[in-house]
Amino acid sequence: MKILQGKTALITGGAAGIGRATAELFAREGAALVLVDINKDQGIGLVESLSKVGAQAIFIPGDVTRAEVCREAVQAAVEEFGRIDILFNNAGIIRRADVVETSEADWERVLEVNLKSVFLMSKFTLPVMVPAGGGSIINSGSGWGLKGGAKAAAYCAAKAAVVNLTRAMAIDHGPQNVRVNCICPGDTDTEMLRSEAQQLKIDEQAFLKEAALRPLGRFGQPMEIAQAVLFLASEAASYVSGAVLVVDGGGIA
Numbered sequence: 001m002k003i004l005q006g007k008t009a010l011i012t013g014g015a016a017g018i019g020r021a022t023a024e025l026f027a028r029e030g031a032a033l034v035l036v037d038i039n040k041d042q043g044i045g046l047v048e049s050l051s052k053v054g055a056q057a058i059f060i061p062g063d064v065t066r067a068e069v070c071r072e073a074v075q076a077a078v079e080e081f082g083r084i085d086i087l088f089n090n091a092g093i094i095r096r097a098d099v100v101e102t103s104e105a106d107w108e109r110v111l112e113v114n115l116k117s118v119f120l121m122s123k124f125t126l127p128v129m130v131p132a133g134g135g136s137i138i139n140s141g142s143g144w145g146l147k148g149g150a151k152a153a154a155y156c157a158a159k160a161a162v163v164n165l166t167r168a169m170a171i172d173h174g175p176q177n178v179r180v181n182c183i184c185p186g187d188t189d190t191e192m193l194r195s196e197a198q199q200l201k202i203d204e205q206a207f208l209k210e211a212a213l214r215p216l217g218r219f220g221q222p223m224e225i226a227q228a229v230l231f232l233a234s235e236a237a238s239y240v241s242g243a244v245l246v247v248d249g250g251g252i253a
Helices: 017-028 040-052 067-081 104-129 153-176 191-200 204-211 222-233
Strands: 008-012 032-037 057-061 086-089 135-140 178-185 244-247
Touching: 008 017, 008 067, 008 104, 017 032, 017 040, 017 086, 017 222, 032 040, 032 067, 040 057, 057 067, 067 104, 086 104, 086 222, 104 135, 104 153, 135 153, 135 222, 153 178, 178 222, 191 204, 222 244
Parallel strands: 008 032, 008 086, 032 057, 086 135, 135 178, 178 244
Antiparallel strands: none
């Protein structure tokens, strides 16, 4: 029995990296998918590949920092599948700089993508999710939402806010049978991770070697994070809400 059979999942930042891996895993477990991403070509390509293996999936291109895009994605989910059972607020960006080096525009953009998008997508999803009996919301935090990191001031601020927003949402919406949890990945092999080396102007291989300096001796793979998201989305986590699940190979430890 596929554990997400009959469920509909909306995933932001769903075209690449952790979002893409989660979409592929959710599809294998029977979920219908609504994928939202700013990268139109990657999103369309993923939906086409998922459709070839029998998955139900639609793609909404757009910037999830804009209310109208989030509203449109939720409306599309309802029109296509009738419901939203799972929301994975995964969209994120990073700018590697301290507060002196960070421009006001970069500060605002990092907080908008990483934090405001969680607020907006949840704001429009909950009025659909609650009348249908509840559901599961998973917000994407970071190890740097729990501890500080060098030259990532805006990112650390945004992810710390996501962690506590998750707790507040769990309190507010638990009585409505909505579980809200936060996934906190460590360094994971994605385009975003590799872009950090370019931003810091250091050798990529040296950067990746440093990223692997944790008890398990390596950085993570997107599918490993996706497996943790699947747990939080599923009935296996039916009594888990307000939790912060660290998936980082022991890095925080």
